Amino acid sequence: MLEIKTVDESPAAGDYVFIFAKDNAVVSLQRPPDQFWLRHEAEQAFGDVGVGAPLGYWAGRPSYVVEVESQGLNAMEHLSGNLYSLFGRVPDAVFAAYGRALQMLSWKRDHRFCGRCGAETLLTDGNKALACKACNHSSYPRLNPCVIVAVGKGEQLLLATAAGRATGFHSTLAGFIEPGESAEQAVIREVQEEVGISVTNVRYFTSQPWPFPSQLMLGFFADHADGDIVIDPTEIAHADWYSRDALPVIPPPQSIAGQLIHQFFAAP
Numbered sequence: 250m251l252e253i254k255t256v257d258e259s260p261a262a263g264d265y266v267f268i269f270a271k272d273n274a275v276v277s278l279q280r281p282p283d284q285f286w287l288r289h290e291a292e293q294a295f296g297d298v299g300v301g302a303p304l305g306y307w308a309g310r311p312s313y314v315v316e317v318e319s320q321g322l323n324a325m326e327h328l329s330g331n332l333y334s335l336f337g338r339v340p341d342a343v344f345a346a347y348g349r350a351l352q353m354l355s356w357k358r359d360h361r362f363c364g365r366c367g368a369e370t371l372l373t374d375g376n377k378a379l380a381c382k383a384c385n386h387s388s389y390p391r392l393n394p395c396v397i398v399a400v401g402k403g404e405q406l407l408l409a410t411a412a413g414r415a416t417g418f419h420s421t422l423a424g425f426i427e428p429g430e431s432a433e434q435a436v437i438r439e440v441q442e443e444v445g446i447s448v449t450n451v452r453y454f455t456s457q458p459w460p461f462p463s464q465l466m467l468g469f470f471a472d473h474a475d476g477d478i479v480i481d482p483t484e485i486a487h488a489d490w491y492s493r494d495a496l497p498v499i500p501p502p503q504s505i506a507g508q509l510i511h512q513f514f515a516a517p
């Protein structure tokens with residue numbers, strides 16, 4: 250897996266580089282996506298790719314994310330696809346590394362200039378921050394914490410489809426944590442807002458980085474306390490209680506939603 254720590258060597262030909270063209274990961278058709286590019290191979294294929302942003306270490310080698318122009322891609326040699334197309338198709342550690350790479354790249358792109366005074370920024374603090382040359386204001390990569398919750402009622406689980414997003418799945422409810430709110434409070438508020446019921450016994454399960462574009466999903470279980478399902482149609486297209494033997498199509502087991510659902514029905 251990608252070891253997240255400060256890269257203190259100078260960039261070298263033997264570094265790994267994760268290549269993106271806009272938001273698409275670029276892999277070589279000559280080998281599987283978990284055999285990463287070395288810097289000198291990337292330069293051979295695309296010319297000067299710049300230093301990029303350091304990510305940490307993969308298998309003991311410094312690793313960077315770099316950006317190339319889409320026009321430089323050759324359909325006979327390169328495959329470029331959005332990050333989601335890799336989800337579940339490559340080992341989890343490889344997907345997580347690509348996820349970190351895209352988030353660090355997006356952060357660098359979006360903070361080229363200081364949000365406070367508009368001057369240019371430079372990497373600083375062991376490459377962990379972008380600091381303003383003029384006023385010294387620094388920006389760190391931003392994560393957006395979200396809660397995702399499996400609400401149980403006896404042996405039944407609440408599953409819903411989102412309005413306006415054709416995923417084809419019935420899934421657990423999720424939403425962003427608001428400033429000033431605890432994760433548990435967000436669970437209670439989101440469930441109330443989206444399906445009109447109150448929940449109790451909110452308990453933490455596990456978390457998962459979700460780089461679409463930069464969420465950290467915090468998974469919870471909760472129990473139905475009161476009320477019938479009344480959906481908010483701006484958020485939810487359909488919601489109902491489901492039993493183990495009559496499940497609709499659910500998210501893949503690599504996702505935290507899939508894990509919550511599996512765990513709910515696996516519990517004694």
Ligand SMILES: [Zn+2]
Nearest residue numbers: 363366381384
């Ligand atoms: Zn500034």
